[in-house]
Amino acid sequence: MTDGPTDRPALDEALAALTARAGDAVLGTAFAKGELTVRLRPDAVIAAVAFLKAERGFTALNDMIGLDNGPAPAEGRKRFTVLYQLYNREARLRIRLAADVAEGEPLASIVGVHKAADWAEREIFDMFGVVFEGHPDLRRVYLDPEFEGHPLRKDFPLRGKA
C-alpha cells in the first residue's frame, strides 16, 4: 500500500537547488518507490543538511541510519553508508542523503544543525563504529562502555562473541 502521491515536481526543484549548491559533491541521485536518494561526498554532508534546513524548508531530521556494506565491499564501494532522512513538513517532502565512508573514515557531526542527531549519531557509533567528528559526547548509547565490537556489522555474530 503506497502513500499519497509524491510531489515529484517539488522534489525535483529541491534536488535542483541542492545540486546547484553542492556541485560535484553530488555523486548520484536515485528515485524509487516514491523516494529520492541523493548520494553525497562525505565532506559535503553537513553543508547540504544546513542548506536544506535553512533555505529549502527541510527543518526536521526524521532519522539517521547506518548501513554496513560488508567487510569486503565491491570495487568502488566503501564499507559503511550513513543515511540522513530529512523532512519538509510544510510541503510534505522527504529527501534521503547518503554518504559512504570507509572503515576509520570519520564523518562530520550534524548536531550543530539538528539537535535530534545527537543520540542518532551515538547509536551509529555504538552499532557500527563510525566516528562523528565534532560530536559533543560521542560514546555508546546502548551497550556498556567496555563492550568490544560493533554488533550491527555484518561480521559480528548474532549471539555475540564468546
Add this chain to the structure above:
Amino acid sequence: MSSPLASPHRGTESSERSPFLLTKLDRFITWAQKNSFWPLGSGLACCAIEMIATAAARYDIARFGMELFRASPRQADLFIVAGTVTNKMAPIVKRLYEQMPDPKWVMAMGNCAICGGPFPTYSVLQGVDKVIPVDVYVAGCPPTPEGLLHGLITLQEKVAKTHPTQVMFKRHDRRTD
C-alpha cells in the same frame, strides 16, 4: 550445599523427623508468608504491563495479599522478574536479589526471564536463572494475568511445603554448610 546465592530456606521442603510443635509452627509461619508476599516492583519489559494489570482492578492481586509492591528491595520478599534481562541489566538484577532480606523467592515471569525468550542475541541473558536462583517459572509472552496468578498460587503451594523452623532453630553455623 547449594550455591552461595541460594537462601537457607531452600532445601527445607523434605524434612524427616521434625518435632510436632515445630511442624505446627511451620504451618503457621508459611501460612503467613504465602498470604502476604510483598513483590518488588521491578518490571523490566512487556511482562511488567501484565503484572500491573494483575495488580489492577479486574484481576486484583490484592485478594492474595500481594498488592503491596515495594520500590525498595529491602522491604520486598518476592522478586518477580518480569521482562527481558539484558547483559547490562543482569548485575543490577543480581544486586537487587542480594539486597532482599531472607526469606525471599524469585518468580521468572515470561519467556525472556525463563530462557531469553525470542531474543537469542548478543545482549540478552538467556534466562535469569543464570544469575539468581528461581523458584517458579511462568511461561508466556507475556503470560496473561491468569497465568501469573497461577504461578503465584504454585509459589504459595511451594512455600507451604517449606520448614522455616529448621532455619530458625539451626544450632550450627550456617556458613559451614
Add this chain to the structure above:
Amino acid sequence: MSFKDLELNMGPQHPSTHGVLRLKVKVDNEVIHSIEPVVGYLHRGMEKLWESLTYPQIMPLTDRLDYIAAVANNFGYALAVEKLAGIEVPKRAQYIRVILAELMRISSHLAWIGFQANDIGAVSVLLYGFEDREDFLDIFEAYAGGRLTINAMRIGGVPFDLDAALIARIRAALAGLPHRIREIETLLNENRIWKHRTQGVGFLSAAEAVDYGLTGPCLRAAGIPWDMRKDIPYSSYEDFEFDVPTTDRSDVYGRYLVRMQEIRQSARIVTQALDRLPEGEHIAKVPRVLKIPAGEVFHTTEAPKGELGFYIKSNGTDKPERMKMKSPSFINLQSLPLMCRGGIFSDIVGILGSLDIVLGEIDK
C-alpha cells in the same frame, strides 16, 4: 556535608521511570542542575535479529518494541514492507487496520494516564485507566488471541475479518468510553494538586521542540499540528474526519489535555470506520515465501507515542538486508534535560511521564 552538586541516581530500578531507564541527576538541594538519561538496559539486539528472520517472522517481534501499543508497530512495519514489495492492501483490510490501530491508541493513552497520574500521586486513576483499558484488551483478545502483544496484522492485510459479534463489542466499548473519560477528567482537570504539579512544569518552546525532533502529542502540545495521519495519510486515513488537538501550553498539563482529546478523536475515527466498512477481502494475496527485490524504503506512521518509522533495505532474498526502526521515544527522550531545566527534583517524574516513553522502543 554540602548538598550542592549532589549526584543522584534514579533507576534503572525505580517505580516511576517507566521501565529500565537510568537518570543521572545533579541537584543543588532540590533544583536540578543537569539530568542525563542512560539507556540500553533493555537493548535486545532486535535490529540484528531482524536480519536473520523472514519478513513474516519479524511481525510478532515488532509487538515487543512499543509494548503498550503493540498494534501500532505491526501497522508501521506492514506498511513499510508493502511499500517496498509493491503490495496493494484491499480497502476493507485498510479500514480494519485503522479500527485496530485507533482502538490501540485509546488503550495506550488510557494506560498512559494511569501511569502519569500514579507517578504524580493520584493512584486511583491508575486503577481507572487500567480498568477502562480492559474492555479494549478483551476486544483484541477476541480478535487475535493476545492482550498485550497481539500480532494483529499481516503483510498484505489483517489475519481475520471482523464479524458482527466483534463489531457489536467494539461499539459497546466505545459507547462506554465518553463517560469514563469524563470521570477521569472530573478527577483531574480542575484538581488543584494536579494543576499545581503539572501547569508550568516541563516547558519546551515550539522551536526547540522541532529542533530536537520531538513528535507526537508532546509536539502537538507545543502548538504544532504535525500528525502523519493528516500530513501524509496512509491506509485510508484521508477518508475519515477527525481533529488534531493542540494546545499552546507546552507543559505537562498541555500534554495531558492533548492526549485526552486524542482518545475522543480516535473513538470518532473508529465509529466512522465501522459505519462505512466496505465489503471485500481482509488480506491481499501474498506469496508464502515473500522475496522482495533489492530496494529501500522509509515509511512513517503516527503511533500513540509519536512518529514511528521503519527503514527497510531489501536484497532480493526473503530476509531484509537492514531494517531500522525510527523510535519516537528515543528521540523524544533527548529533550528531557531541556524540559527539566530550572525545575525541582519532584518535577522529574511528572515530566518523564508526560513524554510517554517506552523502553522497549527506545532500546530495541
